[in-house]
Amino acid sequence: MAVPETVSGAVPAGVPVRSNRRRVVRRILHNPLALTGLAVLTIAVILAVFANWLAPHDPTQTHLSNAFSPPGTAGYWLGTDDLGRDVLSRIMFGLRASLHVAVLAVAFSLVIGVPLGLIAGYFGPVDALISRFTDLVLAFPFLILAVGLAAIRGASLGNAAIAIGIAQIPGMIRIVRSETLRLKSLDFVAAAIVEGAGDAWVLARHILPNAGSVIIVQATVGIPAAILGEAVLSFLGLGIQPPAPSLGTMLSDAQQFASRAPWAAVMPGVAIMLLTLAFNIVGDSLRDALDPKASRR
Amino acid sequence: MRRYLFNRLWQSLVTLVLATIVVFAGVRALPGDPALALAGEDRDPESLRAIRQQYGLDQSWLVQFWQFVSHAARGDLGQSIRTGAPVRSMIASALPVTIELSVLAIFIASLVGIGTGVLAAVRRGGPAEWAANGLALLGLSVPHFWLGLMAILYLSVALGLFPASGFVPFFSNPVDNLHHLILPALILGTGLAAVIMRQTRSSMLDALSADYIRTAEAKGLPPKAVVGKHALRNSLIVVVTIVGLQLGALISGAVVTERIFALPGFGKLTVDAVFQRDYPVIQAVVLVTATAYIVINLLVDLLYSVIDPRIRVRGEA
Numbered sequence: 001m002a003v004p005e006t007v008s009g010a011v012p013a014g015v016p017v018r019s020n021r022r023r024v025v026r027r028i029l030h031n032p033l034a035l036t037g038l039a040v041l042t043i044a045v046i047l048a049v050f051a052n053w054l055a056p057h058d059p060t061q062t063h064l065s066n067a068f069s070p071p072g073t074a075g076y077w078l079g080t081d082d083l084g085r086d087v088l089s090r091i092m093f094g095l096r097a098s099l100h101v102a103v104l105a106v107a108f109s110l111v112i113g114v115p116l117g118l119i120a121g122y123f124g125p126v127d128a129l130i131s132r133f134t135d136l137v138l139a140f141p142f143l144i145l146a147v148g149l150a151a152i153r154g155a156s157l158g159n160a161a162i163a164i165g166i167a168q169i170p171g172m173i174r175i176v177r178s179e180t181l182r183l184k185s186l187d188f189v190a191a192a193i194v195e196g197a198g199d200a201w202v203l204a205r206h207i208l209p210n211a212g213s214v215i216i217v218q219a220t221v222g223i224p225a226a227i228l229g230e231a232v233l234s235f236l237g238l239g240i241q242p243p244a245p246s247l248g249t250m251l252s253d254a255q256q257f258a259s260r261a262p263w264a265a266v267m268p269g270v271a272i273m274l275l276t277l278a279f280n281i282v283g284d285s286l287r288d289a290l291d292p293k294a295s296r297r
Numbered sequence: 298m299r300r301y302l303f304n305r306l307w308q309s310l311v312t313l314v315l316a317t318i319v320v321f322a323g324v325r326a327l328p329g330d331p332a333l334a335l336a337g338e339d340r341d342p343e344s345l346r347a348i349r350q351q352y353g354l355d356q357s358w359l360v361q362f363w364q365f366v367s368h369a370a371r372g373d374l375g376q377s378i379r380t381g382a383p384v385r386s387m388i389a390s391a392l393p394v395t396i397e398l399s400v401l402a403i404f405i406a407s408l409v410g411i412g413t414g415v416l417a418a419v420r421r422g423g424p425a426e427w428a429a430n431g432l433a434l435l436g437l438s439v440p441h442f443w444l445g446l447m448a449i450l451y452l453s454v455a456l457g458l459f460p461a462s463g464f465v466p467f468f469s470n471p472v473d474n475l476h477h478l479i480l481p482a483l484i485l486g487t488g489l490a491a492v493i494m495r496q497t498r499s500s501m502l503d504a505l506s507a508d509y510i511r512t513a514e515a516k517g518l519p520p521k522a523v524v525g526k527h528a529l530r531n532s533l534i535v536v537v538t539i540v541g542l543q544l545g546a547l548i549s550g551a552v553v554t555e556r557i558f559a560l561p562g563f564g565k566l567t568v569d570a571v572f573q574r575d576y577p578v579i580q581a582v583v584l585v586t587a588t589a590y591i592v593i594n595l596l597v598d599l600l601y602s603v604i605d606p607r608i609r610v611r612g613e614a
Binding site: 132135136138139140141142143144147148150151152167224228231232235236237238251254255258259262265266268269272273276277280281284 | 444548574576
């Protein structure tokens with residue numbers, strides 16, 4: 001497609017990372033919205049990582065006598081579901097599953113997308129080949145890809161992460177590729193080549209470090225997308241399998257009894273929204289902070 | 298232009314062939330013997346052999362691939378393992394629902410997205426921009442299937458404003474049809490509206506600071522005319538571009554939206570097929586989606602090059 005490079009140009013043209021780092025940190029620290037986002041993320045990560053100790057109940061333990069307790073019931077701050085399971089505890093473990101899948105998926109897209117993007121941008125001849133590959137992956141919408149993968153390999157957390165990761169590879173390749181193309185044309189890279197530096201050296205020492213900011217922004221944008229993706233897959237029954245708690249499966253369960261216990265449907269959704277909102281805010285702020293044009297706007 | 302057209306067509310064809318190979322190989326990678334699945338309860342070796350022969354499963358992969366492609370090209374997508382119905386007719390009845398839902402969603406998202414985007418750009422720094430930006434961020438962050446659930450819970454069940462589920466074909470009752478689809482389309486369009494809003498805002502900001510706008514203002518044109526005639530023109534390009542880029546997300550979103558609102562569309566067909574392990578249907582659904590995606594992307598690119606001559610020129614270079 002001829003379009004994306006110009007349009008997804010929302011990601012700024014990378015600027016040498018090291019010279020900028022202090023300015024970026026300062027900009028983020030002076031942005032109250034970004035700080036709020038960071039705070040929400042910190043809390044979410046702490047809740048998820050230490051869920052074993054912080055959760056008031058076992059997330060899979062059923063207490064049928066306590067079923068459908070509304071929020072505010074003693075011992076069950078956010079209420080219980082149809083089986084009397086504690087909604088708060090399930091959300092904490094669900095956050096863990098969401099973050100787990102998101103990090104795996106983005107790591108997967110980084111490991112495959114960054115090298116391919118560097119190669120496509122740096123070595124002309126293979127560019128067309130890699131571009132066809134990205135077109136091919138894009139021809140399978142994320143959910144269709146995940147559906148196919150679930151049919152072949154079965155539904156699980158790992159396969160959900162792989163499907164989401166594969167869907168994110170084309171975006172990563174395109175971003176890294178166009179950044180590599182840009183950097184390759186700059187004087188300092190040309191100078192290194194003239195001095196006799198090998199291709200691997202130029203890529204590893206000159207291009208990759210300077211493409212870092214663009215890659216970081218793309219990965220930050222990828223995480224909320226992956227969280228939403230995992231929620232959708234689990235909601236459809238193609239992701240994390242019950243009884244393991246996941247925000248998506250909680251919603252799909254709650255759909256059955258939503259008029260009786262609306263909180264069981266509201267709370268996991270709010271948790272997903274806060275988490276993705278926080279990531280999006282931090283991602284946006286990071287992008288603005290890295291964008292030399294941002295000060296003008 | 299002709300060269301660009303040729304290049305683009307050629308690329309699409311290559312992608313389509315590769316996609317077909319992936320679908321074919323993917324279905325062969327499915328666990329289990331398709332002959333066993335087709336036979337159902339009947340596990341007698343003689344009938345298994347008959348089934349293998351009937352479906353060409355005893356042929357080499359190359360022959361099977363050729364048969365798959367030539368059948369698909371003639372519109373023969375096989376039969377459902379579960380119901381025995383031709384897959385083609387299953388798709389033919391499900392596809393219009395999804396197409397109507399998506400078109401409606403794109404329409405609503407464009408209205409909302411362009412409107413708020415222009416507003417945010419024109420009223421820079423004001424509360425309107427803050428509100429529009431906040432809404433866009435929210436639209437990008439909220440899981441829309443959850444939004445759909447909430448809409449059913451509070452708008453349909455509690456207030457009775459919309460039907461919670463079901464579908465009425467457009468030609469049997471257009472009003473009822475829209476009444477059933479408006480809420481799902483609104484939900485499906487939220488993410489798209491947010492993306493369109495952001496792009497409209499940023500392209501409007503660029504346009505408003507461009508020289509030709511200053512010229513128009515200097516000529517004494519009223520601000521409304523400047524925004525309407527000169528700057529807004531870009532919005533068309535923005536929408537066409539975004540619809541092309543977001544098509545995959547739209548298709549994925551439609552699957553989930555149909556699931557929540559119990560619409561008998563393509564998405565429901567897909568999910569049901571996976572749970573029932575109905576391989577011919579899965580294969581056909583994936584192939585149709587990939588083909589549609591490639592063709593629509595091609596159309597978007599061509600449309601784009603008609604609207605914006607710069608693309609064409611660059612494509613030729």
